Amino acid sequence: MEYNSLSTLVLVFLPFLLFITRKYYKGVKNLPPGPKPWPIIGNIHQIGHKPHASTAMFSKEYGPLISLRFGSKLIVVASSREAAMGILKTQDRLLSGRSIADSLHQSFMDFYFVWANDCSDHWKSLRTLTRVELFSTKAIEAQSNLRNEKLTQMLDYLDTMQGKVVKIEGVVFTTLFNTLSNLLFSKDFVDLKDEHGTSHAMKSALLKLFQNASTPCVSDFFPLLGGLDLQGLRKNSLTQLNKLSSFWEDIVKERRARIPSSSVNNEKDFLDRLLENEFTNTQIDILTLDLFSAGTDTVVTTIEWAMSELLRNKEIMNKLHEELKNEIGSTSIKKIDFSRMTYFNACIKETLRLHPVVPLLIPRRAIETCDVMSYTIPKDAQIWINVWAISRDPQIWEDPHTFKPERFILSNLDFRGHDYEFIPFGAGRRMCPGLPSGINSLQTILASLILRYDWVLPNNEDPSKIDMTEKFGTTLQKEKPLEIIFKHKE
Numbered sequence: 001m002e003y004n005s006l007s008t009l010v011l012v013f014l015p016f017l018l019f020i021t022r023k024y025y026k027g028v029k030n031l032p033p034g035p036k037p038w039p040i041i042g043n044i045h046q047i048g049h050k051p052h053a054s055t056a057m058f059s060k061e062y063g064p065l066i067s068l069r070f071g072s073k074l075i076v077v078a079s080s081r082e083a084a085m086g087i088l089k090t091q092d093r094l095l096s097g098r099s100i101a102d103s104l105h106q107s108f109m110d111f112y113f114v115w116a117n118d119c120s121d122h123w124k125s126l127r128t129l130t131r132v133e134l135f136s137t138k139a140i141e142a143q144s145n146l147r148n149e150k151l152t153q154m155l156d157y158l159d160t161m162q163g164k165v166v167k168i169e170g171v172v173f174t175t176l177f178n179t180l181s182n183l184l185f186s187k188d189f190v191d192l193k194d195e196h197g198t199s200h201a202m203k204s205a206l207l208k209l210f211q212n213a214s215t216p217c218v219s220d221f222f223p224l225l226g227g228l229d230l231q232g233l234r235k236n237s238l239t240q241l242n243k244l245s246s247f248w249e250d251i252v253k254e255r256r257a258r259i260p261s262s263s264v265n266n267e268k269d270f271l272d273r274l275l276e277n278e279f280t281n282t283q284i285d286i287l288t289l290d291l292f293s294a295g296t297d298t299v300v301t302t303i304e305w306a307m308s309e310l311l312r313n314k315e316i317m318n319k320l321h322e323e324l325k326n327e328i329g330s331t332s333i334k335k336i337d338f339s340r341m342t343y344f345n346a347c348i349k350e351t352l353r354l355h356p357v358v359p360l361l362i363p364r365r366a367i368e369t370c371d372v373m374s375y376t377i378p379k380d381a382q383i384w385i386n387v388w389a390i391s392r393d394p395q396i397w398e399d400p401h402t403f404k405p406e407r408f409i410l411s412n413l414d415f416r417g418h419d420y421e422f423i424p425f426g427a428g429r430r431m432c433p434g435l436p437s438g439i440n441s442l443q444t445i446l447a448s449l450i451l452r453y454d455w456v457l458p459n460n461e462d463p464s465k466i467d468m469t470e471k472f473g474t475t476l477q478k479e480k481p482l483e484i485i486f487k488h489k490e
């Protein structure tokens, strides 16, 4: 359901909504400007199915900080470097909450990581625990054998598929999912060759959860309707959550029976650490889901965009292949220091600039009323940072719509949250903690695919004609998934 269909549903409940929204519209002064809202539905009908693009259009007319009404909710959208900095740096503390989608179940509110309502003690302990156990330089180094093993399995599988059409997103998804499931539970959950059984069930449950979370939901805009679950999203999400947690339920049970664990320190996985920290089963389920959902689709989608751009830009691909061949040669990919590979890293940055996979970041929430750029952001307003618009701002980027890795060669711009014109991982307190893991996966998977294979499009299609249309969801995907025939390099 997109925003337009949502307005139809709203019309059915018109009289009731008229009653409940009257009190919300009164009294907030000095809001950022924006298009005039309609009674009751506000601006919902003007957003369409690409909110990143429609709000970028509005910002051209109304300025870098705009406000919109979705039912009784106020949405503030920042579309310039200065506006992003005002939110993510100057007012980071007061704007560091999240609005939890109705489909995600308020009852688990205290356990979420990505969706944590505010920077609570539990959220702080999750940031610390995941940094130490999963994302620190030491942790990433310790994961190198596992990552290499999953990568090798992916390449072996692709060898068997030579000459056949491969949907790249499925293969990369399975590889990342198993890498993560081994870090968490020391077990593969999905199988590259099994497109129907467990793999299929698990993938489709996760995808359905993603879909539910990104479907515009009437109860999010009219919270008083929350109890009714009119679109059935909450019920369906709970079904998917139960399906998914059944895959690790027995592992958790067995592991609890083993506590206190006799396993040696360096054999412990993330689940052992969670049990040592007395996590309940529900806390484990919710955290696992948060990590699977934040850590798979983002990387898969970025790889798909990068490959599409490299296919369309043959000269860039040749230059990149040359650099990788010279720097890596026959060295094992797990021993490579990618920081030396200037052109490769510039290609990754350029992909993240032109195709930021979380184009509006994950919406923030004002935990208190505050000011940004001399406008008032009232308590509980939802805040979107339009990274997509900032990444294409012609005042910052020359020729912004063209894929040009060279622009990053002579610049020190980085995505670590200090340069507000380039924030694909966000910035401030809620910035992506999985950045080191995501970048490592992007580098190793992309480099291996480039070094090992020539990529050909099905039916020898002309790469310049690859359909680059975007589809907005939990991540900004390619509407038409990329299909490739891999051929071993001579």
Ligand code: HEM
Binding pocket: 113, 114, 115, 116, 290, 291, 294, 295, 296, 298, 299, 302, 357, 358, 361, 362, 363, 424, 425, 426, 427, 428, 429, 430, 431, 432, 433, 434, 435, 437, 438, 439
């Ligand atoms: C290309 C890869 C990735 C991109 C572009 C990306 C991007 C993002 C963005 C934009 C946010 C929101 C930041 C904000 O609100 O300011 C985020 C949050 C998050 N990401 Fe990532 N991410 C990636 C990979 C990963 C990986 C691999 C993991 C974990 C395995 C991960 C875990 C998380 C978590 C847990 C949060 C929520 C943090 C919080 O709310 O405190 N991400 N990510």
